[in-house]
Amino acid sequence: MWQVYIKELLELSRDRKTLMFVILLPILIFPVIFGLIALVAANVTASKQAEEHRYVIIHAERAPAFAEKLFYHKNFKQVSTELTEPEALRQAVRDGKFDLAVVIPADFDASSPTLAQSQWTVIYNTAPVLDLVGNYLKDLVKDYSRQLQLARLEAVGITGDQVDAVLEPVKINKISSAENREDLGEKLGGWIAYLLVPLCFMGCSYPAIDIGAGEKERGTLETLLICPISRTNLVLGKFMTVLTTGLATALITVLSFGGWGYLIGSLAGVDVIAKAMAALGLTDLLLILAMLIPLTMIFASVLLSLSIYARSFKEAQNYIGPMSILVFVPLALALLPGVELTWKTALIPMTNISLCIKELVKGTIDMGILSLVIASTVVLAGVLIAVCVHWFQREKVLFR
């Protein structure tokens, strides 16, 4: 078995694709995720924030204070138009003649003592996810409304200090009982598994295809089958190889995650990541790795079984391709609101690992449930290894 294992590792170590999946990808994926996306997002936000939006305001004379606020806002530039009807203004916005139209009713009177709410219309493209125009307007209107509120209440004898008590008699100050770590874990924990688990799967998939279906395709399997070594030892040697590459990916991933997280969090000053990394200790990282071991065993046995069944490299890829998407289903389940780690969810493969990692990051892991998760994953891995070994004994599978 060990001869097979050593040879497979030697051969895989000379394969660029394996090196890419097992070493390069896990090392690079985190800086890409942490750094590049943050950088791109920051640049996009900065450029959006620097954008100047052309606006028209209809009946500006009815609300001069508001018109002035809009005029002096650094992101708005007034243009003129003859249009007044909302539909025509909407079309003009669509045609790119200007970006925003604010329609103040012709009968609006800021100093009117009547207590009637005025309905204003704003027309702009609300589709972009980053709705900066909407945010700017919201702030301006809020500010202007506050100004009107104060004026109207003062007119009926309520002083500025009493305004808050009238408008908001009860104000809640939230003090969270959750520690910073728990809060962060809830937000980030599920996503860590979402990154780690597929990488382990990827670390197993290419070597499994190469030493299963690939060996069949190259004609080396037949030669191997007539060596004085039992088929059980043969498949276990192969299984160990796939497991090693999967675990190497997991280990490199965890180290890369820790290393890059520390670098980007501490040195580059990304606050959220720095806090998350400070919350995670070495024990937590080791426990995450410990959970990934039986999970990788499951991947290794399933992938090797599929690969051995396939006639060719391509056929194996056809089986394994959809599986790489299926892996995300139980992980996504763990991200759903309200799905918690319980004695029941501890028995759902992959979802349990994902939930466990989340609890570990939060620092609220129940050691009893953690043991159950590891035990149930080990048992499942054992069963699947047995199936894989049995599969490898069948001529129908080996000589399809």
Next chain:
Amino acid sequence: MIEIRQLAKAFALEKGQKLSEAELQDVRYTGRSFCSVRDVSFSCARGEVLGLLGPNGAGKTTTLRMLSTALKPDAGSILLGNEDVLKDPVLARRKIGFLSSSTGLYGRLTAFENVAYFARLHGMSELALRQRIDELFTMLDMHSFASRRAELMSSGMKQKTAIARAVVHSPALVVLDEPTTGLDIMTTQTVLDFIRGLKAAGTPVIFSTHHLDEVSSLCDRVVVINQGISAFDDSLSAFSNLSSNGDLREAFMTVIKGEAKSCGKSI
């Protein structure tokens, strides 16, 4: 000596597998299975070279695969010396050297590493395997590409490496499936000389081929398999006598057409 008696092997057809017109007329297709080998018997004594002939799809490769223990027969027996190959295939594999029709080398391993890997699987010590590999590489003129990866070798280099790998453990029986297919004249000559060397050393060699000139220059016995049955099993001279002028091609056609059947044991 190896003795094969009444070997048979059937394969289940895949669900929905459509059979061609020719396959429908082949008696070996029965219901949902294909009986690749129905009744094959022959023997090969020490120092003999046995040529296994037959049209494509006749059952030669399946027979050789059963002989090498890669496949388990449905019926029949294989005796290597006094040992039942089917009872303890792992033990039997130590005594059989098999070269499949594809070279079956690991592309990312060098010639030396390919041969050494199989030597280790056969339980050879590092010292013994190095000595044996050196000996084989000299015999097959392989030293010049010993450290070249298989993926960068020519067909001839690959075939030599595959042969060295098949015999690295000094097997008691050598089985070669079309060892000279696709090789140039020089490499073919090296391979044929190597087979002669095995014969001279008393190792029985069974090899399947479509090259009748190789049969005439190397073989002591000829077995023709047709439609899963050993249709001819006799000496080379008996095979040659099937034609009026000693033409082996004509003799082969005579057997395939069912006009001759011999199971003599004379040489």
